[in-house]
Amino acid sequence: MMAANANIAEFYQLMGEYQTALPYALKAKEISNKVGLREIEILLSLVTIYAELKDFQKADPLLHRAQEIVDKSDSQYLQGSLMVAKATTEFKRLNFAIAENLFKKAIALVKKLQIMELEMTASVLLAELLLSKQIIDPSDKNEKEAFSLLQKMQNIASDRGLNRFNAEMTIIQGLLKASNYNFRESKTFLSEAITLAKDYRLQSLLEKAKKELERVILLEESAADLDQKEININYLQEASSYLKRTLRFSSMMGFSKEQQPHSLLILSENGLLLHSHYFNDSLEFDDLIASGFISAISAFGEKLFKVKSSDESEFGQDSKLRSITHGKFTIMLESSSKYIFALIVESENPKTRKQLRQFTQQTKDLTIDPNSSTFEKDTLPEIKKRIKRCFI
The missing domain is CATH 1.25.40.10 (Tetratricopeptide repeat domain)
Incomplete structure (x- = not known):
């Protein structure tokens, strides 16, 4: 023992x-x-x-x-x-x-x-x-x-x-x-490490390499977001550089404190609340009212920003409202042909966006009907399993 x-x-x-x-x-x-x-x-x-x-x-x-x-x-x-x-x-x-x-x-x-x-x-x-x-x-x-x-x-x-x-x-x-922002070479090395770990059945290092590769990809996205901003003032350039260094330091050293989402709402395409999941009890609200608000503002945003684009995809349509900020909370939105997924967080970041998209992708084909006789026994456990897989 x-x-x-x-x-x-x-x-x-x-x-x-x-x-x-x-x-x-x-x-x-x-x-x-x-x-x-x-x-x-x-x-x-x-x-x-x-x-x-x-x-x-x-x-x-x-x-x-x-x-x-x-x-x-x-x-x-x-x-x-x-x-x-x-x-x-x-x-x-x-x-x-x-x-x-x-x-x-x-x-x-x-x-x-x-x-x-x-x-x-x-x-x-x-x-x-x-x-x-x-x-x-x-x-x-x-x-x-x-x-x-x-x-x-x-x-x-x-x-x-x-x-x-x-x-x-x-x-x-x-x-x-x-x-040093050499993300392409970084991903090459980490992919090589993943191959080595797979070849020699080094499970713990395989998980570590995958985790680091995911961090580097998120870091690359964060750095790209900063680089896309046109900054002409010197002190803003210095601030951007400092922020990038802080991002990579906190990510790689593991000092960043990842905030857990507050709640997840699943709505039908017509705005009917199908399921709500609370990650903690720090936020209290009426999820029925919240779902009505999300449905209304999503529909309004879609009409207001309606754009036709050849680059539209299921999870990146130009006409879709991506997030709503109210006070200290942000409602992140993703949708499929059947559902609207709303994640309530204190602040959006690339990781939570990726998690929400992953959950949307994995859940889009699931039949979610709270009135079904099999909902409690079959559907709800499956939803919880996917929430755990994607967010926890």
């Missing part, structure tokens, strides 16, 4: 799902305390998880305990592992200089000992640190140093068949390219 929990924790760590990994690592530690095995390994795993979650109050005591164990041992492997854990903790504290020094010391030590896996692990983390520096303060020096390290270690990984590290480094190369 201890090994199983530790392995599951490691799997979720590789996927970057540290909150999910935590209970498994804690369970492994609980069992380890009882049987007296693998204590240092599980301690260092927990240190990494807590550091990634920015919970340094819990990471630091575990790191101290790990230090006590290593001090009583003459194992240089444990010394290297501890150094990597310390470096990771400082990295997540954003103490880049200290972390970089520790990573380089750890790499030198384990390279001397010929512990290839630990050398690769430390190298990947160092590359991620250099990526973070590049995101915060773009420079040719940071990018060149990161690429030089990655290419050197990637050659070793390829020669020795270390496919997981090869895929990880390819992901970082993709993100490095994205940090």
